[in-house]
Amino acid sequence: MSLIVEKQHEKKCAVIRIKGILDITTIEDFVTQIEVLPEVHSLILDFSNLEFIDSTGIGAIMELIYLAKENNFSIELQGMDEGIKQIFEVVGLFTIMKVLKREGA
Secondary structure: OOEEEEEEEEOOEEEEEEEEEEOOOOHHHHHHHHHOOOOOOEEEEEEEEEEEEOHHHHHHHHHHHHHHHHOOOEEEEEOOOHHHHHHHHHOOHHHHHHHHHHHHO
């Protein structure tokens, strides 16, 4: 089980590409990479190569969404396959993002 987190930073926009498995066994690697994010105005999370995510990984994504709200930067989720998208819908991740965006408007 492995996870690769690739970061790309240009001006005030960062792109994080998540490859592999984001679960309890790999969450520490993900959190370590996220903790050293530069100051940004926008963050894109690319899930194109995410194979699996469990509740621990979803929790980390939610924390990142709340962090974006607290630090006033936008966050966009891209590249989800139907399975990942369905999981995010079931746990209410998209609803949380909409509510936080409305609160910030």
